[in-house]
Amino acid sequence: xxxxxxxxxxxxxxxxxxxxxxxxxxxxxxxxxxxxxxxxxxxxxxxxxxxxxxxxxxxxxxxxxxxxxxxxxxxxxxxxxxxxxxxxxxxxxxxxxxxxxxxxxxxxxxxxxxxxxxxxxxxxxxxxxxxxxxxxxxxxxxxxxxxxxxxxxxxxxxxxxxxx
Amino acid sequence: xxxxxxxxxxxxxxxxxxxxxxxxxxxxxxxxxxxxxxxxxxxxxxxxxxxxxxxxxxxxxxxxxxxxxxxxxxxxxxxxxxxxxxxxxxxxxxxxxxxxxxxxxxxxxxxxxxxxxxxxxxxxxxxxxxxxxxxxxxxxxxxxxxxxxxxxxxxxxxxxxxxxxxxxxxxxxxxxxxxxxxxxxxxxxxxxxxxxxxxxxxxxxxxxxxxxxxxxxxxxxxxxxxxxxxxxxxxxxxxxxxxxxxxxxxxxxxxxxxxxxxxxxxxxxxxxxxxxxxxxxxxxxxxxxxxxxxxxxxxxxxxxxxxxxxxxxxxxxxxxxxxxxxxxxxxxxxxxxxxxxxxxxxxxxxxxxxxxxxxxxxxxxxxxxxxxxxxxxxxxxxxxxxxxxxxxxxxxxxxxxxxxxxxxxxxxxxxxxxxxxxxxxxxxxxxxxxxxxxxxxxxxxxxxxxxxxxxxxxxxxxxxxxxxxxxxxxxxxxxxxxxxxxxxxxxxxxxxxxxxxxx
Numbered sequence: 001x002x003x004x005x006x007x008x009x010x011x012x013x014x015x016x017x018x019x020x021x022x023x024x025x026x027x028x029x030x031x032x033x034x035x036x037x038x039x040x041x042x043x044x045x046x047x048x049x050x051x052x053x054x055x056x057x058x059x060x061x062x063x064x065x066x067x068x069x070x071x072x073x074x075x076x077x078x079x080x081x082x083x084x085x086x087x088x089x090x091x092x093x094x095x096x097x098x099x100x101x102x103x104x105x106x107x108x109x110x111x112x113x114x115x116x117x118x119x120x121x122x123x124x125x126x127x128x129x130x131x132x133x134x135x136x137x138x139x140x141x142x143x144x145x146x147x148x149x150x151x152x153x154x155x156x157x158x159x160x161x162x163x164x
Numbered sequence: 165x166x167x168x169x170x171x172x173x174x175x176x177x178x179x180x181x182x183x184x185x186x187x188x189x190x191x192x193x194x195x196x197x198x199x200x201x202x203x204x205x206x207x208x209x210x211x212x213x214x215x216x217x218x219x220x221x222x223x224x225x226x227x228x229x230x231x232x233x234x235x236x237x238x239x240x241x242x243x244x245x246x247x248x249x250x251x252x253x254x255x256x257x258x259x260x261x262x263x264x265x266x267x268x269x270x271x272x273x274x275x276x277x278x279x280x281x282x283x284x285x286x287x288x289x290x291x292x293x294x295x296x297x298x299x300x301x302x303x304x305x306x307x308x309x310x311x312x313x314x315x316x317x318x319x320x321x322x323x324x325x326x327x328x329x330x331x332x333x334x335x336x337x338x339x340x341x342x343x344x345x346x347x348x349x350x351x352x353x354x355x356x357x358x359x360x361x362x363x364x365x366x367x368x369x370x371x372x373x374x375x376x377x378x379x380x381x382x383x384x385x386x387x388x389x390x391x392x393x394x395x396x397x398x399x400x401x402x403x404x405x406x407x408x409x410x411x412x413x414x415x416x417x418x419x420x421x422x423x424x425x426x427x428x429x430x431x432x433x434x435x436x437x438x439x440x441x442x443x444x445x446x447x448x449x450x451x452x453x454x455x456x457x458x459x460x461x462x463x464x465x466x467x468x469x470x471x472x473x474x475x476x477x478x479x480x481x482x483x484x485x486x487x488x489x490x491x492x493x494x495x496x497x498x499x500x501x502x503x504x505x506x507x508x509x510x511x512x513x514x515x516x517x518x519x520x521x522x523x524x525x526x527x528x529x530x531x532x533x534x535x536x537x538x539x540x541x542x543x544x545x546x547x548x549x550x551x552x553x554x555x556x557x558x559x560x561x562x563x564x565x566x567x568x569x570x571x572x573x574x575x576x577x578x579x580x581x582x583x584x585x586x587x588x589x590x591x592x593x594x595x596x597x598x599x600x601x602x603x604x605x606x607x608x609x610x611x612x613x614x615x616x617x618x619x620x621x622x623x624x625x626x627x628x629x630x631x632x633x634x635x636x637x638x639x640x641x642x643x644x645x646x647x648x649x650x651x652x653x654x655x656x657x658x659x660x661x662x663x664x665x666x667x
């Protein structure tokens with residue numbers, strides 16, 4: 001029974017064979033690590049008896065060895081639906097780079113509102129302005145609660161930029 | 165050995181502040197556990213930074229309450245939507261959702277929280293009585309044994325938690341590698357600092373949040389437009405007293421569930437999913453109503469739920485004594501212990517300060533079970549609305565909290581960048597079948613493994629005239645630990661092969 005459950009999970013994962021890009025990335029990563037551990041930029045005396053990079057070298061060898069085995073594994077990659085993911089991913093990247101300059105609370109408020117507006121199901125409501133007002137209201141409430149709870153009550157301060 | 169030392173610290177739990185934390189943690193835990201998009205592991209990871217500014221005991225009480233409640237709360241969505249809130253509730257869904265379809269959702273939820281309570285209390289009792297002797301035994305561990313323990317922890321989690329042994333081990337090695345990045349205080353060098361942001365290395369909590377929270381943010385966004393099953397309403401005719409007498413009439417299911425849950429909890433890395441499924445399976449085998457299992461048999465819920473909550477306490481036994489978590493969520497809790505300066509091992513039960521923190525935390529888990537029962541029974545009546553929280557709101561809230569939490573750990577913007585980058589990589593890696601748990605364990609156990617490796621090499625070099633590696637493979641305990649590592653890898657290969665044959 002237990003096995004059947006665990007196996008079923010594995011079956012779900014192993015339905016769509018794809019190009020083994022993951023194996024290639026892992027091998028390149030291992031090689032890069034090994035090279036870096038001998039590189040004089042990181043390690044001034046790579047060929048001497050010093051042990052600074054000894055452990056990472058063992059790990060890199062382990063990763064390289066296992067990455068070879070990875071080529072013999074059945075590929076179980078699941079497809080990513082970039083169409084749905086991309087808007088969110090872009091917003092997250094912008095957020096991370098802007099938050100330091102603009103300030104946490106203002107950026108978060110804009111982020112919250114943008115995400116809930118972009119990820120919008122048709123059946124939610126047909127009245128655009130009503131949806132806008134409701135979502136903006138929720139975003140403001142979320143940010144204000146966050147501010148009161150953490151900054152005012154717990155004295156935890158997030159990144160502060162030009163604004164709050 | 166003093167077995168009743170835990171009683172001395174009970175009064176610490178009963179302060180208004182700690183009771184309020186327990187109440188808040190349990191309430192939030194049940195709701196977060198019930199939301200199908202959020203795993204208990206992520207919920208606890210996201211909470212850790214906010215406990216950073218609390219006293220160690222208070223922070224751990226909050227984390228413990230959250231851990232207990234999320235495991236039980238996951239049953240709500242398993243029963244009402246047939247989507248387990250956490251992997252631990254897979255077995256609950258088998259009969260629980262069938263009962264809900266028959267209009268007995270209320271009864272199913274009652275059975276759930278009542279058996280979770282019994283299992284949970286049993287688990288904490290096991291934790292209380294088994295931890296001190298095991299902690300004393302851990303004193304026998306020297307440098308090389310500690311190195312192998314760290315490797316063992318990663319190996320076991322890698323083979324159990326992953327769909328492929330190779331990918332599991334690779335994830336573990338990747339975690340170990342991440343732990344070597346940045347400034348190393350023992351060696352006094354900066355390693356792999358490709359950008360200034362990496363100078364401080366990868367903080368454990370930053371890793372935890374990135375690896376557990378960010379992939380869920382992306383998952384929620386990616387699957388936002390997919391159709392989801394509607395939640396059934398929590399209707400039923402049974403009173404609390406009737407449910408109570410039913411659960412306690414199923415002594416066999418309760419005891420098998422609690423016992424198996426506790427045993428699975430002690431096994432490093434196994435977790436609630438295996439506890440629930442094994443207990444369900446074993447109770448079915450000895451049941452008089454075997455044929456009803458899978459068709460809405462309440463006994464199945466009793467077995468599964470008592471088991472997954474019985475797992476919670478014992479999963480902390482290897483954690484508090486050897487730094488090896490008994491479940492993925494316990495791995496996150498280890499991060500919580502470390503940021504409060506509590507390093508697992510025998511010493512924490514000896515030093516007066518840590519002793520008080522640890523026993524207060526363990527005692528609070530008993531009270532957390534009581535809170536979980538009361539709040540769970542109350543919430544189960546109104547649980548339908550929990551499922552209605554839209555995924556887009558959840559995704560952005562998790563993200564904002566993740567950034568806030570990450571930043572607050574060290575007031576460092578670099579941490580936010582590392583967290584986001586790690587989370588994005590993990591999301592795509594999980595698509596290729598890699599798991600986050602071994603990576604996290606690698607980050608946590610990395611310094612223990614490396615420091616003991618270098619120390620062992622030094623001692624071994626002196627003792628065996630240069631053949632330092634001999635020091636790592638001699639002595640009975642080392643050989644036992646290496647054998648368990650190899651056996652767990654072989655078991656992983658065997659079970660993967662078996663599943664492939666059946667595909």
